[in-house]
Each structure stands twice: as structure tokens, then as C-alpha cells.
Amino acid sequence: MSIQLPEAFITKMKNLLKEETAMFLKTYQDERTAGLRLNPLKITNEKWESISPFPIEKIPFTDYGYYYHYQQDEPGKHPYHRAGLYYIQEPSAMSVARLLDAKPTDKVLDLCAAPGGKSTQIGCAMESRGLLISNEIHPKRAKALSENIERFGLTNTVVTNETPERLSQHFPFYFDKILLDAPCSGEGMFRKDEEARQYWSQEHVELCRERQLEILDSAYQMLKENGILVYSTCTFSPEENEQVIETFLNKYPDMELLTIEKRNGIEGGRPEWTKYRLSEVEKCARLWPHKLKGEGHFAAKLIKTSTTPESPTKPFKSKKKQDWQDYCLFEKEYLQQVNWKNLHVLGSVIHSLPDECPDLSGLRVIRAGLHLGELKKNRFEPNHALALALMKNQCRQTIDLSLEGEDWQRYLKGETLKGTGQYKGWVLMTINGFPLGWGKESNGIIKNLYPKGLRIM
Ligand SMILES: C[S@@+](CC[C@H](N)C(=O)[O-])C[C@H]1O[C@@H](n2cnc3c(N)ncnc32)[C@H](O)[C@@H]1O
Numbered sequence: 001m002s003i004q005l006p007e008a009f010i011t012k013m014k015n016l017l018k019e020e021t022a023m024f025l026k027t028y029q030d031e032r033t034a035g036l037r038l039n040p041l042k043i044t045n046e047k048w049e050s051i052s053p054f055p056i057e058k059i060p061f062t063d064y065g066y067y068y069h070y071q072q073d074e075p076g077k078h079p080y081h082r083a084g085l086y087y088i089q090e091p092s093a094m095s096v097a098r099l100l101d102a103k104p105t106d107k108v109l110d111l112c113a114a115p116g117g118k119s120t121q122i123g124c125a126m127e128s129r130g131l132l133i134s135n136e137i138h139p140k141r142a143k144a145l146s147e148n149i150e151r152f153g154l155t156n157t158v159v160t161n162e163t164p165e166r167l168s169q170h171f172p173f174y175f176d177k178i179l180l181d182a183p184c185s186g187e188g189m190f191r192k193d194e195e196a197r198q199y200w201s202q203e204h205v206e207l208c209r210e211r212q213l214e215i216l217d218s219a220y221q222m223l224k225e226n227g228i229l230v231y232s233t234c235t236f237s238p239e240e241n242e243q244v245i246e247t248f249l250n251k252y253p254d255m256e257l258l259t260i261e262k263r264n265g266i267e268g269g270r271p272e273w274t275k276y277r278l279s280e281v282e283k284c285a286r287l288w289p290h291k292l293k294g295e296g297h298f299a300a301k302l303i304k305t306s307t308t309p310e311s312p313t314k315p316f317k318s319k320k321k322q323d324w325q326d327y328c329l330f331e332k333e334y335l336q337q338v339n340w341k342n343l344h345v346l347g348s349v350i351h352s353l354p355d356e357c358p359d360l361s362g363l364r365v366i367r368a369g370l371h372l373g374e375l376k377k378n379r380f381e382p383n384h385a386l387a388l389a390l391m392k393n394q395c396r397q398t399i400d401l402s403l404e405g406e407d408w409q410r411y412l413k414g415e416t417l418k419g420t421g422q423y424k425g426w427v428l429m430t431i432n433g434f435p436l437g438w439g440k441e442s443n444g445i446i447k448n449l450y451p452k453g454l455r456i457m
Pocket residue numbers: 093111112113114115116117118119136137138141163164181182183184211215
């Protein structure tokens with residue numbers, strides 16, 4: 001494999017890495033690494049290791065990550081992916097979300113979240129409790145983010161499509177934890193992404209840096225006292241990493257760096273690459289492709305040490321008269337052992353909102369908590385998100401599709417399937433016991449309710 005790197009990038013890395021350069025550049029002759037990260041809300045490591053349809057190898061610096069062979073296998077096309085058992089994610093990117101140490105009682109913001117690698121990881125760490133606001137500025141990417149949150153069965157997440165600045169006006173001093181996985185020059189994507197290589201220039205690096213500092217201003221405004229901020233990029237350039245942190249610390253003396261544990265090949269930030277040789281940046285983390293099996297990342301963890309006023313953001317309050325009688329009938333007939341909290345009818349959709357959901361008025365909200373389904377005239381129609389948030393044993397009528405036959409493919413294509421002859425009404429369709437979506441049985445036939453936009457061709 002031979003990759004054409006921008007000449008100016010090679011020269012720059014030689015100046016930075018000195019005698020390490022040869023090792024670094026050699027990685028561009030090797031295959032890239034690829035990984036998948038399990039959804040611990042749906043499956044344990046032990047179970048996955050016993051059922052994985054393809055060869056996997058545990059990623060040492062993560063809890064739920066596995067390497068797979070991307071030239072040989074396509075886990076993104078497997079029905080287990082549709083069932084939300086895992087997320088395809090570059091291995092070194094898996095090391096960042098855990099730095100937040102997000103707890104089920106926290107209010108967390110993922111400020112640049114699409115397509116949702118780190119948000120799905122944070123949502124799982126929070127056991128789908130507390131509040132996770134997952135934001136993305138670009139509408140199309142926000143939609144992809146929302147679909148991944150749904151696929152993972154997360155119920156504590158509000159997906160918004162806002163600018164960081166507008167969010168900061170809505171949520172001053174509000175969050176316990178914020179992740180800023182910044183848009184960057186993507187040097188760590190070079191083995192995978194030709195466009196990133198072609199797009200690279202020193203001017204672009206400088207532009208990214210300006211934007212990163214602007215987004216950091218917004219993140220700072222939203223962080224409460226003792227709040228934790230994790231800043232990360234998938235690029236190597238000091239301008240976007242150590243130097244961004246240096247400028248940020250100079251601007252906000254109440255922010256302090258915290259030490260990130262260095263193990264399994266993770267190294268520290270480089271003081272010699274800052275303007276004023278700031279030794280503190282050693283506390284940051286650098287993941288290098290020549291030091292571990294991953295494409296490369298940078299992360300910094302900071303704490304806000306100043307006192308902040310109480311956030312003026314109010315809790316969510318429903319305006320509409322609430323009536324979900326038809327849902328109650330559905331729940332009684334088809335579900336068991338479910339206990340959705342904080343139910344609200346918004347439009348015609350019944351939502352189970354996250355704990356301590358804030359007022360969201362004025363924001364572009366793509367998804368708010370779990371969409372249970374829609375109230376139609378005298379009936380309730382469950383949403384696809386509900387199927388993915390359930391475990392098989394929570395639905396009274398289930399049909400399991402086996403990996404052996406062709407029925408799972410027919411289901412994902414939207415075809416009609418043969419029913420049990422015993423069920424009537426809503427049926428949770430599962431693959432090897434993991435929910436995939438809804439069907440509806442009538443006279444021994446399953447009407448296919450897999451969402452049209454997700455069907456395979
Ligand atoms: C590195 S990606 C995020 C990846 C994501 N955290 C994940 O793990 O899947 C950075 C994101 O920032 C968004 N972005 C671009 N410009 C932005 C801006 N000015 N403000 C906020 N976000 C921006 C991009 O659309 C992109 O989705």
C-alpha cells in the first residue's frame with residue numbers, strides 16, 4: 001500500500017518528530033486499523049466474543065473496543081449493526097469519551113457530536129440515564145447522529161442541530177461535563193480518507209485552530225463550577241492541539257489541566273511544541289500510529305475551578321394537555337416490565353424525556369429522549385426507536401430471525417414474512433434475540449414495518 005502524503009505535511013512532521021519521523025512515516029505503508037465498539041446496554045464482552053461472526057481482537061486501551069479486518073469483513077452491513085450491538089469507530093477515537101467519566105446523574109454536552117461515535121459511548125457510560133445533549137451544527141450530519149442514537153437504544157439523549165454560540169446562550173453554566181471533539185485538519189484520517197489528504201494545507205490548519213478556539217469559548221460559557229471539559233482532535237498539528245490548549249489556558253486562568261493516564265502506548269502532550277514551553281501540556285494525551293494500533297488522536301482534560309452562578313436554564317415544562325390513554329392500552333397488551341419516565345406528548349408523538357430535561361424552546365431539536373410512538377386517531381403506533389430501546393423479554397410477541405436463513409434479509413428489505421399463526425397485532429422482530437424493528441401479524445402474515453428509509457436494497 002502506498003499513500004501520497006502532502007509534501008509540506010512531510011516536511012512539517014520531520015521538523016517536529018526529528019528522529020521519530022521514519023517510524024511515523026512508515027505507518028503510511030501499513031494497512032489502517034479498523035474497530036468496532038460494543039453497546040454494553042445490549043451485549044456483554046463475553047457474549048460478543050462467543051457470537052462474533054468475524055475474527056476480532058480486543059483493543060487494549062478501551063473497555064468495549066475490538067479490532068476487525070476491514071478488507072475481509074464488513075460489520076457495518078451485518079444485521080447485528082442494525083440491532084445496535086456495536087458502532088464502527090476508529091480505535092484511537094475510542095479512548096476519548098471515557099475521559100469524561102460521565103455518570104448516570106450528570107448533565108453532559110457533546111458539542112460537535114455527529115455522526116455519534118463518542119455520544120453513543122457517553123450515553124452507554126451514563127446507562128442511558130441523566131441528560132446527554134448531543135449537538136451537531138450540520139443538518140444532514142445531525143440526522144445521521146440522531147439515527148445512531150436511535151440504533152443504540154439510548155433514552156437519555158436530546159439531539160440538537162445548533163451552533164455552539166446559540167447553545168451557549170441557552171445553557172450558561174449548565175453542564176457538569178462537556179466534550180468538544182473539534183472539527184480539525186484530520187491528519188489522523190490520512191490513511192483512510194484521500195479527501196483529507198488532498199484538502200490539507202497549513203492555511204487550513206490555521207483556520208481550524210481559529211474555529212476551535214471560538215468553539216472553546218462557547219464550551220467554557222456552558223460549563224459549571226468544577227465542570228469537566230474534554231477537548232479532542234484527530235490531527236497531529238500542535239497548532240490545533242497543545243497550542244490551542246495553551247491559548248485557552250491563558251484566556252481562562254480558572255481552567256486547569258488534569259492528568260490523563262498514559263498506558264498502552266498513549267503518550268503525553270509536547271511542551272516543546274507550545275509557544276511558551278508550557279510544561280503542563282504533558283498532562284494531555286497523544287495517540288500516535290507508530291506507538292499503538294490506531295490512527296491517531298489528541299485529548300486534553302480540564303476542570304473549571306471558579307465559582308459560577310446558578311444556571312438560569314429552566315426545566316422542561318409541557319404546554320399541551322397530556323393524554324396517552326391509547327399508549328397505555330398498547331403497553332398493557334404488548335409490553336411488560338417497562339417503566340418509562342417523564343412522559344410528554346409533543347405534537348402527536350409520545351416522548352419519554354431524559355431525567356431533568358431542560359427547557360428546549362427556541363432550539364432546533366431533532367430528537368428528545370425516547371420517541372415511544374405516535375398517537376393516531378383512537379390508536380397508538382409504536383416508533384422504530386421503541387423497538388431498539390427494548391430487550392426481547394419486554395415484548396409479549398416476538399419473532400426471532402435466525403442468521404442462517406434468509407428471513408432477516410427479507411425483513412430488512414421490507415418484504416412480507418410468514419407469521420406464527422398465533423399472534424395478533426404488534427410483533428417485535430429480533431435477530432438472534434436482539435430487537436431489529438416492528439412487524440404486525442394478521443391472519444398468519446407479518447406486515448413489515450421496518451422503516452422505509454433504513455431498508456436495504
Ligand atoms: C470530529 S467531528 C465529530 C465526530 C464525533 N464526535 C464522533 O465521535 O462521531 C467534528 C464535527 O464538528 C462539526 N463542525 C464543523 N464546523 C463546526 C463549527 N463551526 N461549530 C461546531 N461544530 C462544527 C462537523 O460537522 C463534525 O460533525
